[in-house]
Amino acid sequence: MTAPQPGQAGPLTAQQANPLGQLNQVTRLVTTLLSAWNESDPGRRTDVLETCCAPEISYVNPISAAQGPAAVADLIGAINTQFPGIAPHRTSGIDFHHTHARFSWVMRDRAGQELLAGFDIVTLTPDQARIASVVTFFGPLPPATVTYTYEMR
Template identity: 30%
Template sequence: MTDFAALAERYVAAFNETDAIARKRLVSDLFTPGCRYVDPLADVTGHDGVDGFLGAAQEQLAGCEFRLLGDVDAHHDRARFRWAAAPAELWAAGGEPPVIGFDVVVVDADGRIDQVHGFLDVFPG
């Protein structure tokens, strides 16, 4: 059985990994080769697609740190969780993150992410 809380932590860690080689390794470990990631800003497939999206997100949100918000809710092969992105100084000050969303992931039999359905609750215009 998949430990979805640990999986969500690793998922968020991939968003925070700025070393390209380490990020590619995380993506390869976390996602199936044929995975699909869909949110309002992206629709990508495969390891290269996800890695490219993560790199683009880091550029767009330069200086932000991604964190989980609250608990992971899971059943069967699916989980949902909230996350946010904010600069470290905003996290330290307890301010409201400028980016908040939630993702639903579907895993395969080995516990690797095969699908991500992402939603943005708060995103700067």
């Protein structure tokens, strides 16, 4: 246990004591998550997701949702069937605190054309060893005078 720093109450958390180590872990998890999009084989895609995601992973975006690595793998497969070769590419650093991280991305096709941009909010398991949930937003943030809502069908 590490002694408190001036102005801080109580002992340091693992993240406060080693923020670079935690950021490296989050970066590894996010990189692995995004790499699943490059797997054409559904079984291998599920295997990749199982290395970085909790068994009860929840994934939601404005038009779909999935629960568990196999369901997330199936969702990725369905998107890849509709848009062959599409894959996310991180376009920002990863902002991380406690068990939450956010980053921006673009979806590119095989030719490198950007088809969609957005950002993800990732929540890690309490031990920060795996991804517990992913919430995806499409497009840029709306102006302060506009609010978007999406209806799942």
